[in-house]
Amino acid sequence: MTTSVTTTPLALTPITVGATALQNRIVMAPMTRNRAIGNVPNAMMVEYYRQRASAGLIITEGTAPSADGTGYARIPGLHTSEQRDGWKQVTDAVHAEGGRIFLQIMHTGRIFNTLNTPGGIAGVAPSAIAAAGDIWTDQQQLQPHDTPEALDADGLARVQQAFVDSAKLAIDAGFDGIELHAANGYLLQQFLNPHSNQRTDAYGGSVEGRARFVLETARAVARVIGADRTAIRLSPWNQYNDQPDYDEIDATYVLLARELQALGIAYLHLIDPAGYGAHGVATRAAVREHFRGTIILNGGIRTLYTMQDLLASGTADLVAVGAPFISNPDLVDRLRQGLPLSQGNPATFFAPGASGFAEGYTDYPAAEIIS
Numbered sequence: 001m002t003t004s005v006t007t008t009p010l011a012l013t014p015i016t017v018g019a020t021a022l023q024n025r026i027v028m029a030p031m032t033r034n035r036a037i038g039n040v041p042n043a044m045m046v047e048y049y050r051q052r053a054s055a056g057l058i059i060t061e062g063t064a065p066s067a068d069g070t071g072y073a074r075i076p077g078l079h080t081s082e083q084r085d086g087w088k089q090v091t092d093a094v095h096a097e098g099g100r101i102f103l104q105i106m107h108t109g110r111i112f113n114t115l116n117t118p119g120g121i122a123g124v125a126p127s128a129i130a131a132a133g134d135i136w137t138d139q140q141q142l143q144p145h146d147t148p149e150a151l152d153a154d155g156l157a158r159v160q161q162a163f164v165d166s167a168k169l170a171i172d173a174g175f176d177g178i179e180l181h182a183a184n185g186y187l188l189q190q191f192l193n194p195h196s197n198q199r200t201d202a203y204g205g206s207v208e209g210r211a212r213f214v215l216e217t218a219r220a221v222a223r224v225i226g227a228d229r230t231a232i233r234l235s236p237w238n239q240y241n242d243q244p245d246y247d248e249i250d251a252t253y254v255l256l257a258r259e260l261q262a263l264g265i266a267y268l269h270l271i272d273p274a275g276y277g278a279h280g281v282a283t284r285a286a287v288r289e290h291f292r293g294t295i296i297l298n299g300g301i302r303t304l305y306t307m308q309d310l311l312a313s314g315t316a317d318l319v320a321v322g323a324p325f326i327s328n329p330d331l332v333d334r335l336r337q338g339l340p341l342s343q344g345n346p347a348t349f350f351a352p353g354a355s356g357f358a359e360g361y362t363d364y365p366a367a368e369i370i371s
């Protein structure tokens, strides 16, 4: 007779992150889905997030803290009472299912076109340099990015206050916390990179100068809603949205890791730089060395086996999964049961299908669960 000892995979065990207790360590990564008509969360979005509440933590799609941070078509905001009330429906639905949810605050900075921003307001950025590449507009399809206005001292204070006010509204709307989007080439990362930050004042020029706005914003938000409900997303070596590599990437992210460690934030969400070669592996290790708090790692993670590797080695404390959550609302259950994953349709990731906005959004079914 043989006895088998089964241990629960680490990914399926509970963990507390800052002020929030999670049922497992599998996080739904933030994903823009462009279903927020008029930039206000709606009933379809409530249903979408409710369906995915078995994730240990949901991080919402990137959400604008201000009109001038709303660079994309149909992304939600959180800077009006109508948007707060819309998001409250989402957080209530997720909590009713036993889930937890953080708002991702995304100021798009120079990634914008005035056809997308409310009232055609100009985007703002560290420097008045248009990002290379095109952006979707519902009126005129793909258009070049417009040139942003460079933030002056008043502008810096105003944008920072918008992050703080949006974080406060997020707590009012029932979110468990907020994640500052300092990745993927949006406003906060635009400050970090000398390609998009050519300022000559205290917010540019050196590693410390370019990191200043990100760190000041994180501290300002943490002061108001608590560091244990404040988190951040970083993406070293990721060139997305016209963010070319530069000499001081490691120094930049080590500085951020150290200062965020001192601040005591809920978690640091790292888009895995190891996907960008040996230098990325080194950066990942350096961030882990200098940030001893909770790290969520993301990028191409698909199996419990890979998750076990990352969690048991201490490389990460949680893992985030993006694209598979689109077509597998019950992703955690499918992994637990060893069930196959469904493929999503990329044509409806950011746009409606022929039958409307629900297509490719709320119409992916859960698998039949065995137990």
Ligand SMILES: Cc1cc2nc3c(=O)[nH]c(=O)nc-3n(C[C@H](O)[C@H](O)[C@H](O)COP(=O)(O)O)c2cc1C
Residues within 6 Å of the ligand: 029, 030, 031, 032, 033, 060, 061, 062, 104, 106, 181, 183, 184, 233, 271, 298, 299, 300, 301, 320, 321, 322, 323, 324, 349, 350
């Ligand atoms: C449809 C889609 C929308 C996304 N939108 C966002 C976003 O709003 N904010 C963000 O930080 N990352 C966004 N991402 C990146 C994902 O969070 C994640 O980093 C990426 O998909 C890699 O993880 P994966 O391999 O598990 O999909 C998006 C990705 C996809 C596929």
